[in-house]
Amino acid sequence: MKRHLLGLCLALLLALPAAAQDRFASALAGLGEGFGQTAEVAERLGALGDPRAIPLLRALQDGTLRRTPAGAVLLPNGTDAATGQPADATGAEPVRINNRVRQVLRGALGRLQLISPDPAERLAAAEAVFRSPAPENVPLLQSALTQEREARIRAQLELALAASQLRADDAAAKRDAVARLGTAATTEARALLIEARAANPEIATAIDVSIAAIEQRLALRRVVETLFQGLSLGSVLLLAALGLAVTFGVMGVINMAHGEFVMLGAYATFVVQELCRGIPWLAPWSLPLAVPAAFLVTALAGAVLERGLIRHLYGRPLETLLMTFGVGMILQQAVRLAFGAQNREVVSPSWMQGTLMFPGGIAMTQNRLWIIVFGIFVLLLVVAAIRFTRFGLEMRAVVQNRRIAATMGIRTGRVDAMTFAFGSGLAGLAGVALSQIDNVSPNLGTGYIIDSFMVVVFGGVGSLAGTLVGALTLGVVNKVLEPYAGAVLAKVCVLVAIMLFIQRRPKGLFALKGRAAES
Amino acid sequence: MSPTTLTRRAALAGLGSALAVPLALPAIRPAWAQGAPIKVGVLHSLSGTMAISETALRDTVLMMVEWANAQGGVLGRKLEAVVVDPASNWPLFAEKARELLQVHKVDVTFGCWTSVSRKSVLPVFEELKGLLFYPVQYEGEEESPNIFYTGAAPNQQAIPAVEYLMSDDGGEAKRIVLLGTDYVYPRTTNRILRGFLNSKGIANADIMEEYTPFGHSDWQGIVARVKRFAGEGKKTAIVSTINGDANVPFYRELGNQGIKAEDIPCVAFSVGEEELAGIDTKPLVGHLAAWNYFMSVPGAPNEEFKKLWQTYIKNPKRVTNDPMEATYTGFRMWMQAVQKAGTTAVAQVTPALIGQKLTAPCGYEEEMLPNHHLSKPVLIGEVQADGQFNIVWKTPNAVKAENWSQFIPENANRRR
Numbered sequence: 011m012k013r014h015l016l017g018l019c020l021a022l023l024l025a026l027p028a029a030a031q032d033r034f035a036s037a038l039a040g041l042g043e044g045f046g047q048t049a050e051v052a053e054r055l056g057a058l059g060d061p062r063a064i065p066l067l068r069a070l071q072d073g074t075l076r077r078t079p080a081g082a083v084l085l086p087n088g089t090d091a092a093t094g095q096p097a098d099a100t101g102a103e104p105v106r107i108n109n110r111v112r113q114v115l116r117g118a119l120g121r122l123q124l125i126s127p128d129p130a131e132r133l134a135a136a137e138a139v140f141r142s143p144a145p146e147n148v149p150l151l152q153s154a155l156t157q158e159r160e161a162r163i164r165a166q167l168e169l170a171l172a173a174s175q176l177r178a179d180d181a182a183a184k185r186d187a188v189a190r191l192g193t194a195a196t197t198e199a200r201a202l203l204i205e206a207r208a209a210n211p212e213i214a215t216a217i218d219v220s221i222a223a224i225e226q227r228l229a230l231r232r233v234v235e236t237l238f239q240g241l242s243l244g245s246v247l248l249l250a251a252l253g254l255a256v257t258f259g260v261m262g263v264i265n266m267a268h269g270e271f272v273m274l275g276a277y278a279t280f281v282v283q284e285l286c287r288g289i290p291w292l293a294p295w296s297l298p299l300a301v302p303a304a305f306l307v308t309a310l311a312g313a314v315l316e317r318g319l320i321r322h323l324y325g326r327p328l329e330t331l332l333m334t335f336g337v338g339m340i341l342q343q344a345v346r347l348a349f350g351a352q353n354r355e356v357v358s359p360s361w362m363q364g365t366l367m368f369p370g371g372i373a374m375t376q377n378r379l380w381i382i383v384f385g386i387f388v389l390l391l392v393v394a395a396i397r398f399t400r401f402g403l404e405m406r407a408v409v410q411n412r413r414i415a416a417t418m419g420i421r422t423g424r425v426d427a428m429t430f431a432f433g434s435g436l437a438g439l440a441g442v443a444l445s446q447i448d449n450v451s452p453n454l455g456t457g458y459i460i461d462s463f464m465v466v467v468f469g470g471v472g473s474l475a476g477t478l479v480g481a482l483t484l485g486v487v488n489k490v491l492e493p494y495a496g497a498v499l500a501k502v503c504v505l506v507a508i509m510l511f512i513q514r515r516p517k518g519l520f521a522l523k524g525r526a527a528e529s
Numbered sequence: 530m531s532p533t534t535l536t537r538r539a540a541l542a543g544l545g546s547a548l549a550v551p552l553a554l555p556a557i558r559p560a561w562a563q564g565a566p567i568k569v570g571v572l573h574s575l576s577g578t579m580a581i582s583e584t585a586l587r588d589t590v591l592m593m594v595e596w597a598n599a600q601g602g603v604l605g606r607k608l609e610a611v612v613v614d615p616a617s618n619w620p621l622f623a624e625k626a627r628e629l630l631q632v633h634k635v636d637v638t639f640g641c642w643t644s645v646s647r648k649s650v651l652p653v654f655e656e657l658k659g660l661l662f663y664p665v666q667y668e669g670e671e672e673s674p675n676i677f678y679t680g681a682a683p684n685q686q687a688i689p690a691v692e693y694l695m696s697d698d699g700g701e702a703k704r705i706v707l708l709g710t711d712y713v714y715p716r717t718t719n720r721i722l723r724g725f726l727n728s729k730g731i732a733n734a735d736i737m738e739e740y741t742p743f744g745h746s747d748w749q750g751i752v753a754r755v756k757r758f759a760g761e762g763k764k765t766a767i768v769s770t771i772n773g774d775a776n777v778p779f780y781r782e783l784g785n786q787g788i789k790a791e792d793i794p795c796v797a798f799s800v801g802e803e804e805l806a807g808i809d810t811k812p813l814v815g816h817l818a819a820w821n822y823f824m825s826v827p828g829a830p831n832e833e834f835k836k837l838w839q840t841y842i843k844n845p846k847r848v849t850n851d852p853m854e855a856t857y858t859g860f861r862m863w864m865q866a867v868q869k870a871g872t873t874a875v876a877q878v879t880p881a882l883i884g885q886k887l888t889a890p891c892g893y894e895e896e897m898l899p900n901h902h903l904s905k906p907v908l909i910g911e912v913q914a915d916g917q918f919n920i921v922w923k924t925p926n927a928v929k930a931e932n933w934s935q936f937i938p939e940n941a942n943r944r945r
Contacts, residue, residue, distance in 0.1 A: 045698060045921070046698075073913075073914075106919055106921075108698060108815075108911060108919075108921040109698075109699070109700055109790050109791050109794055109815050109817075109911070109921075110697070110698050110699075110700060112790070112791040112815055113700070113791040116791060141792070196760075197756065197757060197759070197760025197761075198760065200760055200761070200762075201759070201760050201761065201762045201763075204761060204762030204763075205762050205763070232757075235753060236750075239749050239750050239753070242749065243747060246747075353581075353774050353777065355808070355809070357809060358781075358809075363784070363785060363812075364785060364787065365785060365786060365787055373786070375749065375782070375785040375786060376785070377785060378749065447746060447747070447778060447781075448746040448778060449744075449746070449774045449777050449778065451774060453744075457744060457746070489750055492750045492751075493750065493754060496739060496740065497739070497740075497741045497742070497745065497747075497750075497751065498711060498740065498741070498742055
């Protein structure tokens, strides 16, 4: 008898892989016959728990899974997914998916990868399962939780478990889940709770408490994020205005071609990127390389403009304004002829893409973060150049009293050219930054010239601190107003506010005092 | 006769038979002497902000003129294109239209992209009894006896797209974000969409509507607000009528803030193959666009159309798009109508155009309706990593255009 049982067990054990094979192969039926069927297959594979499904589902996600006219499913390496044998690929077409399939796929892959050896994969899996909650996930998540050691993944698993328990029938677990989701403070958790509120009137008050807790923390986060957005807009304004703070603020030249210098900087970035494209190890670093390149190109253009035209018009602001306006138009059309009217694509390096998460769930986009850092860098550069270099000393001397500076042996003409070139080079640096957030097109600069003048006038002509404070104030005020007034009206409000402010204080926030200001 | 012309003609012979068009290839090429050339006006901006989009349409009309001449012309007469440049300047559109009609005495005109340019030339075409083919999807609410509209009306693009978002396959959206550029087309379209959504039981509290100026680049606040709106429960989708190059920073921000198509899908009405050519599409896979034609449509008519275009433009990588297909379809229908009327006189060609049929490159038979609009299929495509569209939904048949939307209350007493 005993021996019989043993024999039966053995036979069963031997038969098991074959049965699993069958289940896996039969689960594939219908794949690629329509989005609905493909989604069902993905669902089945996720529930089956067979690790062979992972490469298959990944291939489906990437669009590299193919299906032959006979119905065989081919993995990217050319083997038949059901048998594992190499197969005939004639006439095979990629299996197409839509958003619904993508959604199911994410959940299915998540379920399968909850016990992956790679922690990054487990974390992604926990997130994926959180986003596709279902009652049948509960035992799966509970067993994953017993094995998990890493706190970060555990936290995400707990959330996923809570989300799934909210959908299950266990009333006690549901109450517990509501409380746990209340500590999550994410918009996703709130969305789940709001959804659950309608279906579970008996625990509505508990849900309301959790929602209120989430909202409180979200409100705080919103303040931080608005501030970040304001700082990021402010740093863009600062970058665009710094060059003008030098040419207009220090030299008093109304340079309407300033925006076009910004545009030239962006095109210089594009050219550097194209040059680096051929050299693979250099390609990711094209943006840092573009910084000096853009500075040199626009500084040179500025020097040529100053020596060739502007110096003949010192003391005649109206003519300078008209002439630089014309130069701006010429530059725009020249770029349009050289590069075409179509926008040029400047690729963001991977370290500038995506979002950086901070504690407390505060999210900041990387490109904006880098632009803030770059803005601070350029500001320090300007301060250092003016305070601590010989060129800065001469520049200040010429501005304060040209004739005495000249009698001291300073070549004022050369200093003028260098100052203007410096200011133009700063515009080029702004162009590098703008190439990451705006379209690189011939009329890139026109959108920033008004803002730049606004910042400089508001902050106080000739004051770097004024430019900094002016730019940041305008950025933050704009972003605080935007949710209430909309993008267009917010800008109008800011303009009106500045007009009123200038009426009260014509010299801006930081007015220069003393004799230099009088002249 | 150069060898290239011969191969093109051979290819076109195949096209002719594949489409079974009534326009049979003449066995013997008639002499040109039978009359003065027929003049075809081209009224597209070749400079200024719209040049990016409209230049391709000018090239499409020129391609069709060359194609028609290779077929032996129309009514045995040669076609001759007259190209003018209204320079993205709306009043200049009216002046140039007058020049085409009065100085050059064109028999037909193909032109305009923005609704404002069409509104500007409309009185000129009505006064001088001209004939204009307008090839771009628009907001409807117009029906001129002198204009034929070969792009989509709202019920052929906007409404089916939103219906798709609300369907099982589209993700059962219950909350809709309407984002648009601040001018007449997005505002009118969104007004129609709001009426439609209300009729489907979606309350105004579940609709978010925002407008931005042309060329807007700072999308961080708006995208963050969309995310927040989506976090208030219920599945959310974005309907974008953002026009022009503001789309590039918009999609970049969507990618950076991690908005995935499977969570918050975004369907666009003004983003096609040409617009995607300047964007890194990898983070956008799964976001949608609604059109009546995609370059990825399978079938012989589209293969022929693509071949014709890429041969003409001498670039095997150039993309085709919906307004180009609409220009092509309008041109072919006009040729058929002239053939039927036996004259190019507008008074005779206009009635002959009604009821003209053509299997367009989109693979469906389209018909010119009495309201001067086409019946067109509606296609919804998902962005792929290569910048093309994967068609995920289409109407079984061509849909008849309703240029007077039933979702605008003032249209209730119009004939339908």
